[in-house]
Amino acid sequence: MSEECIENPERIQIDADSIKHQNRVNLKELINPNKGDNSALLILNQKIDIPKELFYKIWKLHDLKICADGAANRLYDYVKDDESIRTKYLPDYIIGDLDSLSEKVFNYYKEKNVVIIRQTTQYSTDFTKCVNLISLHFNSPKFHSLISNKNALQSNHGIELEEGIHTLYNSMTKSLVFSQVTPISLLALGGIGGRFDQTIHSITQLYTLSKEASYFKLCYITVTDLIFLINKNGTLIKYDPQFRNSCIGNCGLLPIGEATVINETRGLKWDVKNWPTSVVNGRVSSSNRFVGKECCYIDTKDDIILNIEIFVDKLINFL
Ligand SMILES: Nc1ncnc2c1ncn2[C@@H]1O[C@H](COP(=O)(O)OP(=O)(O)OP(=O)(O)O)[C@@H](O)[C@H]1O
Numbered sequence: 001m002s003e004e005c006i007e008n009p010e011r012i013q014i015d016a017d018s019i020k021h022q023n024r025v026n027l028k029e030l031i032n033p034n035k036g037d038n039s040a041l042l043i044l045n046q047k048i049d050i051p052k053e054l055f056y057k058i059w060k061l062h063d064l065k066i067c068a069d070g071a072a073n074r075l076y077d078y079v080k081d082d083e084s085i086r087t088k089y090l091p092d093y094i095i096g097d098l099d100s101l102s103e104k105v106f107n108y109y110k111e112k113n114v115v116i117i118r119q120t121t122q123y124s125t126d127f128t129k130c131v132n133l134i135s136l137h138f139n140s141p142k143f144h145s146l147i148s149n150k151n152a153l154q155s156n157h158g159i160e161l162e163e164g165i166h167t168l169y170n171s172m173t174k175s176l177v178f179s180q181v182t183p184i185s186l187l188a189l190g191g192i193g194g195r196f197d198q199t200i201h202s203i204t205q206l207y208t209l210s211k212e213a214s215y216f217k218l219c220y221i222t223v224t225d226l227i228f229l230i231n232k233n234g235t236l237i238k239y240d241p242q243f244r245n246s247c248i249g250n251c252g253l254l255p256i257g258e259a260t261v262i263n264e265t266r267g268l269k270w271d272v273k274n275w276p277t278s279v280v281n282g283r284v285s286s287s288n289r290f291v292g293k294e295c296c297y298i299d300t301k302d303d304i305i306l307n308i309e310i311f312v313d314k315l316i317n318f319l
């Protein structure tokens with residue numbers, strides 16, 4: 001079949017019921033997790049630049065808060081208005097090799113009983129240490145007994161210093177039946193922009209988790225975008241029309257990991273069929289947008305990355 005591209009009007013009705021889809025994403029739930037999911041906010045080591053009101057709201061909406069190493073400095077600086085605010089925004093964990101965590105911030109959070117775990121390995125990033133820790137937190141009774149109060153005084157909460165978290169994770173994951181694991185909505189702040197190698201590493205995590213720990217639903221939030229992975233074989237993206245109109249701008253379907261074929265889209269301004277897409281060949285659907293009134297459908301041969309432009313100042317009204 002030959003490729004097609006059509007230009008749609010600004011709003012069209014898409015009949016979601018008539019579309020056989022494998023996967024479903026509700027845009028709002030990327031930021032305001034479904035109550036049935038476990039949820040975590042992961043703060044990475046870049047200056048926090050989203051509006052305060054939004055940050056505080058997102059904080060409240062997530063069960064678990066984790067800082068990757070120096071990200072704790074960023075949190076500490078961000079909530080500097082007064083001490084009473086800082087004590088209200090304590091993360092559950094700080095983890096990393098602790099090369100970028102300042103002594104002042106380490107002492108502050110330690111005194112407030114935040115669990116601070118040192119992992120010295122230089123063969124994984126602080127990001128992956130965080131992701132393994134989040135999975136252990138939600139799925140491993142053994143991990144909880146290790147870090148329980150009776151062990152709190154033990155050095156490093158009883159966790160082997162070099163790569164204890166990875167060892168515990170690897171042994172837990174062997175007996176984990178993915179289909180029975182409660183999904184984890186993971187919103188990451190600070191992983192995109194800034195240093196380019198770190199940004200690309202963040203993108204690799206979308207693919208890695210989709211393959212190796214598919215119970216994670218990872219999404220990055222920046223001041224300009226939401227970035228997440230669309231699974232192959234058909235995904236229905238749902239949204240409230242008012243939310244779409246107020247908070248959402250352009251989008252891009254980005255075949256970063258591998259060249260693929262967009263089998264079909266329905267509800268984009270420029271809808272395609274049988275459309276080969278590749279970074280190497282310079283063929284990417286960028287500066288597109290959602291015109292489906294309540295939903296849009298994307299069916300690709302392989303997993304693909306989607307970025308959606310967001311208007312952060314407006315988001316707060318919909319959370
Ligand atoms: N400039 C950045 N852009 C994007 N993500 C970042 C950036 N800096 C840090 N991060 C993320 O925050 C995490 C913790 O930051 P940290 O400064 O401790 O990095 P790190 O793992 O020690 O890396 P490196 O030693 O290469 O600087 C990193 O693993 C990375 O995922």
Ligand SMILES: Cc1ncc(C[n+]2csc(CCO)c2C)c(N)n1
Pocket residue numbers: 097121122123124125126
């Ligand atoms: C082939 C290869 N390239 C780079 C690193 C270095 N490295 C990767 S993750 C990490 C920790 C950053 O917190 C460091 C230093 C390595 N080990 N192996």
